[in-house]
Amino acid sequence: MPELPEVEVLKKTLEPRLIGRVIRRIDVVERRLREPVNAARLRRDCLERRIVGLRRRAKYLLIDFRGGTTLVVHLGMSGRLTLAPQRSAPEPHEHLSFALSGGARLRFRDPRRFGLVFSANTKRLANDKHFRLLGSEPLAPDFSGDLLADLAESRTAPVKSFLMDGRNVVGIGNIYACEALHRSGIHPFRKAGRISAKRWDVLAAAIREVLGDAIEQGGTTLNDFADGEGNSGYFQIDLAVYGREGQPCWRCGRSIRRRVLSNRSTFYCPGCQR
């Protein structure tokens, strides 16, 4: 389940191994993803071009080429992007792979096909339909409780839905929304517009903390990941509420509850989240 931290770790892991490489060949084996893979466009934008940088925006990994084009990868729910030897066999559920100068191959596989791979002109990316409406980066310096409070004014949606809406703030999935709200003592069903400025500050800090911790955890198994085992350390994170229905809250001892919100499991502590 790749969320912002896993994409960030993936970016850091791949960066030293991709920068300076040239894509020599693109093999598409299964076009069906969230949107069909456009092989012709990929080849036009990426083939025989040198990789000059990697970036992350929301849960998208961006690979920039000399000459002003960008390869965009979204892992969806089950996507994996791994480096393998050039001549290794395709992996199960592989969609496409990129043969690189220097003897490696970048492989993308995604059993559930919620992922997305496409390329575009770098300068036009900000106006692309996938990026145009994206909200703030929670790890950017300008992210703050004030920013969230302004956005949330008079909004009646539950704060958890507000946090998971990428038009407000990006990168927060179901797990981290639950965890950040627990850390800040806010009930997930509380209306976003009815949270005080002070509590928005606490929540903004908790979001940065929980995402930062997850990135650090991912970093501990960076080597496994780089070896292509696909293990980012994601599952090693200590979760306080997510998946702990019926178990005692570590802070107050009350039993963790699970309720469905917008068809998603929502975990919270009835004792310390008000």
Place this chain on the structure above:
DNA sequence: CGGGCGGCCTGGAGGC
């Protein structure tokens, strides 16, 4: 237009 919800997709878990 904000908010809610269903659909996409498949592997794995759990029930009978």
Place this chain on the structure above:
DNA sequence: TGCCTCCAGGCCGCCC
């Protein structure tokens, strides 16, 4: 043991 159902969830599109 094997089959069936359900659930996981990011994102989009539809509906009210």
